[in-house]
Amino acid sequence: MGKDRQKDKMSGIYIHIPFCERKCIYCDFYSIEKLSWIDSFVDSVLREIEIFKKESDFTETSCFDTIYFGGGTPSLLKISQAEKILNSLYKNFQISPNAEVTIEANPGTVDKEKLFSFKEVGVNRLSFGVQSFFDEDLKFLGRIHTSQDAIECVKFAFESGFENINIDLIFGLPGQSVKDWVKNLHKAIELGVPHISAYNLIVEKGTPLYELVRNGKVKLPDENEQAEMYEMTMETLESAGYIHYEVSNYAHEGFECRHNLKYWEYENYIGFGPSAHSFWANKRWWNVANLDKYLRAIGLDKLPIANFEILDSEKMIEEFIYLGLRSTGIDLNKFRGKFGFDFLDAEIREELNELEKLGFVEVDNFKVKLTRKGFSVCDEISVNLISKIKYVSR
Known part of the structure; x- marks a missing residue:
């Protein structure tokens, strides 16, 4: 897989879906809770793809082998909306027939029927935002699902025919012990997912969590405890047969996330949707991180680019x-x-x-x-x- 990708020099496409039923207290990605705007947003993404294709001078000869729906909560899309976006991408760009097509999904927003339908329209990789298998952690983080919801979603995914499945987990949570963290890892291993993303909780400015920590209302594990959790992550997952191929990412051989590898290996990618970033050759640009401004720009048939930089x-x-x-x-x-x-x-x-x-x-x-x-x-x-x-x- 790696050799073919390097040889073909293929690029990636990212779609930012900025909607959440409830925003988590630690998240600093651009997202909003105005679900009534989804229809207008999808129409604008379709238009943005067309405008970009018309104005870009490199896509005719470029081939793309990954598509990634990130967010936000992309699984809030209707199946028909996800299908429209995919159809537009295939219409306007050269997409490899064996492209990796990922959608991030939060347990609590999908059932077995919806997962099966995502697969029917061309999604072949799922990334579940589980974060923890302890309900008290999920409640603190502001997640809308329970541990049991997460377990059932993963099982539904396998039953729907998905083989390429990721689980996101977070360590360094308030009150979390090393023992509890290892239990999370073992539960993910037990579920049989071929990819696990294990992130250290980062306290970002501008988030509710930042204010809680700054005001002393929440205390995180100290540096030594977090370092031990990271060490146990590497030891536990590598012992279970996972390859540690990025600081926070582990996969069975052949299940590395091809899209994310483009970021880490400095390959080209383009992004659509509010706040989406793009990188091509030595240029980086990013869209406005505001849905209203994004919709207005598209309404004027303009690309919603906030700024760009040329890298020396x-x-x-x-x-x-x-x-x-x-x-x-x-x-x-x-x-x-x-x-x-x-x-x-x-x-x-x-x-x-x-x-x-x-x-x-x-x-x-x-x-x-x-x-x-x-x-x-x-x-x-x-x-x-x-x-x-x-x-x-x-």
């Missing part, structure tokens, strides 16, 4: 290193091809030798990748190597 070589090198270390490693041939010099320069090689001795990285003629120990200090290693690269490239 230094910025691209920084991002390439950071994203590579977070996932499958820094591809040395790809680095040389993109930037015109060897990553394993003498100055860098000396630093990598030290990191190898400490057990943080593995280096061969093709890749520099983090070990399990290295993943725990990924950001520090990235900053250090980036500073060395800046010195060498001057």
Whole structure:
């Protein structure tokens, strides 16, 4: 799978569905609870796709092999609405016949019939926002489902014919013990899902959780406890046969998320919907993060772009290193091809030798990748190597 994707240089498409029945207290993604706007939103996404196709100068020769419905809660879409969006994408772009088509789904918004219908219209990968199998955690986070709902949804997905299923889980929750976190992992393993995303809770400014923590009303596990949870995540999932292919993501072989790998491996992708980001060659742009402004722009037959940036070589090198270390490693041939010099320069090689001795990285003629120990200090290693690269490239 990996070899074919690299060879074909295919790109990805992201659709942001900004609707939730209830916004979670930790979430800083753009989403709203005005479900009555979904019909107008879908019509505008269809129009945005057409405008983009008309105005872009690279899609005629580009092929896409992943489509990802994120949010928000994409599973709030009617089947007919999801089908319209997919039909529009297939009409306007070259989509690979074996494309990975993912939809994020929250337990409590889907049943067996709806899951089966999603599969019928072309969705072949599900990502369930479970977060925890403890009802008290779900209540605190503002989730609308129970642990039993989550378990039943996963079972319904398998019964509906889905094989490629992800579960999102969060550790570092208030009052969460290492023991409870490991129970979450074992429950996910027991359900037989081939992909697990295990995230450390991040307290983002502007969220209700930030205010609760800032005001001392909520206390999170300390750094040592969170570090132990992360260590137990790697140990538990790797022991169960999952490949740790990104800082927070684990999969059985062949079930890595092809769409997310495009972000981590610095490949091209385009995004539709409010707040959606796009990246192509050395340009990044993003849509307005406001549904009303988004609808008005589309109504004027304009792309709803809020801003853009052209990345210089230094910025691209920084991002390439950071994203590579977070996932499958820094591809040395790809680095040389993109930037015109060897990553394993003498100055860098000396630093990598030290990191190898400490057990943080593995280096061969093709890749520099983090070990399990290295993943725990990924950001520090990235900053250090980036500073060395800046010195060498001057």
